Amino acid sequence: MKSVVRRIGQQLFTALSAKGLAVLVNHGIADEKLKSVYADLDNFCALPEGCQAQYLRDPMSNHGYVRPGMEQFDSTKKELRHSFNITTLSAATMPAQEEVPEFAKHAVPLAHDLTNLSRVLLQALAYALGVPPAAFLACHSGMMQSDGRNPSTMRLLYYPPVPPDDERPRADDVAYTRCGAHADYGTFTLLAQDSEGGLEVKLNGSDKWQAVGHLPGAILVQSGELLAAWTTNLLPALVHRVVVPAGAYTRARGRHCVAFFCHPDADAALPALPLRAPAAPAPPPYTPHAHLTLHHRLLNAAHHLQKRFRETYA
Numbered sequence: 001m002k003s004v005v006r007r008i009g010q011q012l013f014t015a016l017s018a019k020g021l022a023v024l025v026n027h028g029i030a031d032e033k034l035k036s037v038y039a040d041l042d043n044f045c046a047l048p049e050g051c052q053a054q055y056l057r058d059p060m061s062n063h064g065y066v067r068p069g070m071e072q073f074d075s076t077k078k079e080l081r082h083s084f085n086i087t088t089l090s091a092a093t094m095p096a097q098e099e100v101p102e103f104a105k106h107a108v109p110l111a112h113d114l115t116n117l118s119r120v121l122l123q124a125l126a127y128a129l130g131v132p133p134a135a136f137l138a139c140h141s142g143m144m145q146s147d148g149r150n151p152s153t154m155r156l157l158y159y160p161p162v163p164p165d166d167e168r169p170r171a172d173d174v175a176y177t178r179c180g181a182h183a184d185y186g187t188f189t190l191l192a193q194d195s196e197g198g199l200e201v202k203l204n205g206s207d208k209w210q211a212v213g214h215l216p217g218a219i220l221v222q223s224g225e226l227l228a229a230w231t232t233n234l235l236p237a238l239v240h241r242v243v244v245p246a247g248a249y250t251r252a253r254g255r256h257c258v259a260f261f262c263h264p265d266a267d268a269a270l271p272a273l274p275l276r277a278p279a280a281p282a283p284p285p286y287t288p289h290a291h292l293t294l295h296h297r298l299l300n301a302a303h304h305l306q307k308r309f310r311e312t313y314a
């Protein structure tokens with residue numbers, strides 16, 4: 001088992017250091033589990049606003065429903081996106097049985113699966129970086145423990161169909177997008193998506209957006225800002241966005257995905273990296289929020305996260 005995890009670590013390190021992105025196959029999470037939560041989120045989005053309002057995101061815990069426009073990465077466009085952030089697994093904080101019958105029943109096991117998968121990847125990465133796997137794992141011990149010690153979040157996302165240009169009132173002369181450019185804030189993000197497409201990334205060193213193709217059943221691993229800061233950019237954060245597809249047919253369809261944002265515990269001090277690393281590559285040309293110094297980010301992951309939330313949530 002240990003040698004398998006080591007090998008995964010080597011492959012993950014190679015992919016994340018070259019691209020900030022890795023593709024996982026044979027991860028053991030059945031597609032049906034994802035389809036079930038996609039359907040539950042559709043049902044939640046179809047509820048009357050008054051009913052949804054009980055579940056609006058709580059800024060303290062980051063848990064809850066985020067309506068389109070409430071979180072913006074790109075202030076120049078309207079971001080058409082519904083999210084349901086899950087940071088605690090208590091059924092009382094999820095849509096009730098009478099509203100979306102199996103929401104909690106589907107979401108909780110999926111959150112456990114993604115937590116377990118994250119734990120394997122954390123150990124694998126630790127081997128590759130030369131830090132003690134148990135210590136690195138211990139820095140993430142509060143993931144999905146529902147006790148407020150760790151900000152890791154499973155987010156269900158639904159991007160509704162985009163209104164066709166000719167049906168948009170002139171006064172509403174606003175450009176739409178699905179998700180503006182950003183890098184995620186934590187250690188890494190696991191991303192499972194349906195086959196609709198639209199995800200684009202800037203691979204390390206390039207200023208060009210590249211579409212990420214859809215590999216059925218695969219889960220993407222995207223490195224986050226905290227991992228980049230901790231490794232002094234040996235593993236650069238992946239800048240990504242979700243664009244509106246070009247064709248009228250695909251624009252008229254919704255897109256679903258599940259993102260699992262893996263973060264360290266709020267009070268964790270990450271183990272020091274051994275100085276075996278080669279010289280860190282130059283930072284990517286697009287460095288969002290460059291005013292936050294590396295030093296500051298490293299010392300205070302919790303403040304870093306709160307700052308990002310202030311920047312993006314209305």
Ligand SMILES: O=C(O)CCC(=O)C(=O)O
Nearest residue numbers: 157179193199242257259
């Ligand atoms: O929908 C996606 O594929 C990505 C969503 C995303 O980047 C985010 O919520 O941070």
Ligand SMILES: [Fe+2]
Nearest residue numbers: 182183184240
């Ligand atoms: Fe993201």
